[in-house]
Amino acid sequence: MAEIPSPETLEEKLLLDRLNRMEAGGAGYYAVQLHLSDLKSSNRKPHFVRLAARNFDVLINQHEATLFQMKNADLVLLCRNVPVNEVEIPVEKVRALFSEDPLTHVDETGLAEDRLSTWYDLSEQEDFRAFVRVVGHLALEAEEVAKREAAEQAAQQKSVGQPLTAQHLTALAQVLPRVPIDDLIREQLCLHIGANGPEGVLFREYFISIGELKKRIAPGVNLFSSIWLFQYLTEALDRVILANLAGRNFEKMNEPISLNLNIGTVLSRDFQNFHRAVSGHEENVVIEMQVIDIFSDVDAFTIARNMLQQNGYRVLVDGISPVSMQFFDPAVLQADFIKIGWGKEFENEESDDSKVAGLRRIIRDAGKESIILSRVDSEFAIQWGLNLGITRFQGFLMDRLIDAVRAQGRRARMKKDRAAAR
């Protein structure tokens, strides 16, 4: 969308206009509001909402019905003398589309209200007034959002940049070896959390900050726009991080380290050089590999995993979402660790008991000592994990947690020292 719609063209306004022009309340009219704004953020994406809206195409062509797409992702259908049965068909299709989302779950008891849709009989004064109020709110909100978006869009255009192309990669391939990026290597701790807080460090992951990398070598390019081209780029980054870590003294490391590599890299000469540097300290090195990489060549993964484990390294499978655990059993991959990415979308997850029980079982079967919840950024995430039996966590909250613990330890030590000095 190149142009920012002027407030007059906001669908909320158009709908409000329609309502205002309805005389005598609106005999024969009714409205259905689909609360897609309550979907989990991962499902509330514009292209998904567009798909949902298309389910109404047939209805709109055949009946006196209009669909309005609200800025907050809600859909509002305005109907005149349309059989309710006919409207239910596309509504149920939308429900099926988002069947994984708690919003669409139907209450078996029939007592609770449907969370997906609200129906208003506009020929009833009470419903009519309530609906006008709702739309009025939506219109106000939409105006605000539109203004904010206009500003954000301009800023975002700058920061996200144009999609990554093969041409960009060519340029990047030339630049990468010449620009020092060792200082972009970041670290993150993976902790074992027990009943009384952190109980130990599982490992410290080293990775190149992609955000910083983008700023330094490709400020105008969206590196994530093509998953395949991004994967290609990571192969080049593997070499940088391997060379950097090979230069460190493994004797003196007091915590295990971990790094994320392509399978191709693990089987390459670059890794052999690294292996020589590690020599004797393999048990302190965890090698992470991505699910997308594994699925595209399971044979190569099997060879790499066996080779690593035989040499004493530990193997971690990264890039698994709680959703994907319901579709394949990660234990089959015979890795030492499995990393599950936490996402905000699980915050609104209702306590769907069967799903929680299912996840708990999968985690138990895979061995809960091997499961790590990553991208942990809130207390809620930790609680969510603990509830499923997870005791290993990674994320910026963990780094803060350990900082706090260490500061406490220092204070305690200082107190002890002072006491001893007296």
Next chain:
Amino acid sequence: MATAPEMQKTLPSQEKLLLDYVRRLEKHRGDRQVVHVHLSQLRPFNRREQHIRAATSSFDPLISALAGQLFALRSADLIFAFKSQARPQVETVVQKVRFLFSDDPLIAEASTHEKPFATWYDAADQYDDILRLARELAEEEEERLTKVRSRMDARSSLRAKQEQGEPLTPDVLARVEDALGRADLSNYVRRQFVCRVDSKLVPDQEFSELFISINDLRETLMPGVNLTSNRWLFYHLTETLDKRMLSMLSKTDAITITGEISINANVKTLLSDEFQVFDDNVSASRRGAMVIELQKEDIFSDLPAFLIAREYVQERGYRVLLDGLTMQTMFLVDREKLGCDLAKLIWTPALADAGDEVKERLREIAASGGGGRMIMCRCDTRESVEFGRSVGIDRFQGRFIEGLIAEDGRRRDLLKLKHRIQRGTSPGEDEEMAE
């Protein structure tokens, strides 16, 4: 893995070095042993360069400890000659190498296999056997080299290099994509049928996969480029081609399509405007005759997006096919759970050698959802069809099937001709009736 001829001239082969070594060994035969690791007996997919490299590097610590010397033979076999006192360490390393390939039938079915994974020799009492082995290996290699040299004149070696090609780099990819933008791709659209094949090998067409032939494209647009040399860049290219296919199909006059068809797509493509345009141009009744093929790695790279895209396209009437299953991923990915209507398993001869347990599980998977949902693809031999049928798969795709279709076509033509000839012998009957 063609070694450049000039390399062969300057460097003696490992086989020759082995023979020299064994000859010199005679003096130290008292405390030397030799192990021959038969990696050449592994299945081809386990014999790739990287795998062999992983195996050879397992011997590195022993070599750097001066415990022995390794010879990596042309056939992929390894021969390690070592001091007798290092025997326990060597056994551990061989065990490690064996573990690397634990999924291979050579190891998995070691007990039933006539060839062992490793053969051990003690020079003290088996020196003659070792010498004979080394001689045979050296002679074989010498023979092969002379053959190669005589065959490989400058022109053919150049051709070999060209066939393997310039590796696909981002730079080449950018040029290729640029050329693609200007090319009329409708000439490169190919179709390959998925057929039900009965016990008499008579094919019955179910649907045909439409795709842009990368091989043909390569020849005209980018001769000399080895497109598969980088997986990620190759995927990106196929994604581009899939989108072009979609836009060609959106313009109904670009290519004529008849019968049930399948097309390849990415999850991301299904959620894009290009797909909406395509969908708008497909009549509702045609959607039921269309199959959308999605790759497993694409599905798992963003599962929530896949679930929504799948639900959406199925709702509109398309069928969804889970593509690219291999012997290894077969048991990892559950078609039924993912809600795909169909799945494709890539044929390799290793399937037939995989043992009864694999067959039994395959039979279960093939029967799931009432059967008929599993397609075996890349079938290039009769064996593939016979194996598929033996585990309950009755739908096939591949060069062998295309051959069956052609054969079946010829048979039908002959039959038609025969009818015509028969009609010809009873002159004018039909015409008289018509008048």
